[in-house]
Amino acid sequence: MTTATSQSSVEATVAGFIVWLARRQPVLVQRQRCAGSVEVFLRWQRVQRERGQSRCTEDAYYAELCNLGATNAQITEARTAIGLFRHYLITTD
DSSP states (O other), rough: OOOOOOOHHOOOOOOHHHHHHHTTTTOOOHHHHHHHHHHHHHHHHHHHTTTOOOOSHHHHHHHHHHHOOOOOHHHHHHHHHHHHHHHHHHHHH
């Protein structure tokens, strides 16, 4: 998955995703949660890379969420949001 590396590029990428998502998801609260989940993931991924961590994949992120005590529902929500984000990236390339 393509990811942003700087603060501004994360924000710009998420902003584009929000616009794309608004065309597909009419419920504002669900759009906000989805975009928020993606932004958290992208920031986590950036921090992992800055720390020199080789594991900054989606699976590593879900494992860390689990280790931090996230419920199955929370992990599923993150997976769904990141899956939509991946679809956004594919359709906008």
